[in-house]
Amino acid sequence: xxxxxxxxxxxxxxxxxxxxxxxxxxxxxxxxxxxxxxxxxxxxxxxxxxxxxxxxxxxxxxxxxxxxxxxxxxxxxxxxxxxxxxxxxxxxxxxxxxxxxxxxxxxxxx
Amino acid sequence: xxxxxxxxxxxxxxxxxxxxxxxxxxxxxxxxxxxxxxxxxxxxxxxxxxxxxxxxxxxxxxxxxxxxxxxxxxxxxxxxxxxxxxxxxxxxxxxxxxxxxxxxxxxxxxxxxx
Numbered sequence: 001x002x003x004x005x006x007x008x009x010x011x012x013x014x015x016x017x018x019x020x021x022x023x024x025x026x027x028x029x030x031x032x033x034x035x036x037x038x039x040x041x042x043x044x045x046x047x048x049x050x051x052x053x054x055x056x057x058x059x060x061x062x063x064x065x066x067x068x069x070x071x072x073x074x075x076x077x078x079x080x081x082x083x084x085x086x087x088x089x090x091x092x093x094x095x096x097x098x099x100x101x102x103x104x105x106x107x108x109x110x
Numbered sequence: 111x112x113x114x115x116x117x118x119x120x121x122x123x124x125x126x127x128x129x130x131x132x133x134x135x136x137x138x139x140x141x142x143x144x145x146x147x148x149x150x151x152x153x154x155x156x157x158x159x160x161x162x163x164x165x166x167x168x169x170x171x172x173x174x175x176x177x178x179x180x181x182x183x184x185x186x187x188x189x190x191x192x193x194x195x196x197x198x199x200x201x202x203x204x205x206x207x208x209x210x211x212x213x214x215x216x217x218x219x220x221x222x223x224x
Contacts, residue, residue: 032209043114043200043215051210089153093209097143097166098202100153 006101023090031092033073114216128189135203142184147198
């Protein structure tokens with residue numbers, strides 16, 4: 001079935017370090033891909049999306065490129081801040097429901 | 111533009127009781143989906159409603175049900191609560207039933223079953 005695999009966390013970084021969170025997917029069709037972020041005690045916020053191969057989604061310094069050949073959608077940021085500490089979820093959508101990865105906790109220290 | 115709202119934010123129930131959670135989508139959004147989030151199972155899709163009809167359902171027992179009203183507001187109901195139903199229940203709204211449209215999430219209802 002359709003699924004999303006994310007790297008295990010936590011990912012621990014110092015402020016201004018480079019961030020990569022790996023995400024790969026398995027899908028029978030051509031899904032849309034999303035990254036959501038969840039801060040403590042809150043719901044999910046959409047971070048960025050890409051709807052077709054080679055699309056790059058970007059927001060708040062985060063980027064991810066839809067790679068059909070490697071079925072990947074890795075999240076990157078050039079310089080993380082303490083305020084980026086949260087749980088990040090990769091997700092795919094083929095119809096009207098989202099299939100999520102297990103989430104990756106990011107901890108950024110000053 | 112107001113976001114997705116969910117009420118109540120917190121609930122404590124005992125085993126065997128039933129509970130109803132409410133979700134108001136973003137104005138103009140016609141699709142509402144529900145998800146359950148637990149530490150063990152992560153985020154799992156419960157069901158999706160569009161134009162007052164359930165269009166898609168996840169792999170949950172019949173104790174979990176929902177409905178959508180003509181103004182797109184949605185409720186979900188869980189009957190005969192079990193300890194394992196303790197979770198964060200998230201509602202998401204989407205403009206229409208198209209995978210390219212993003213879903214916007216509410217803050218969730220934290221249900222604790224004792």
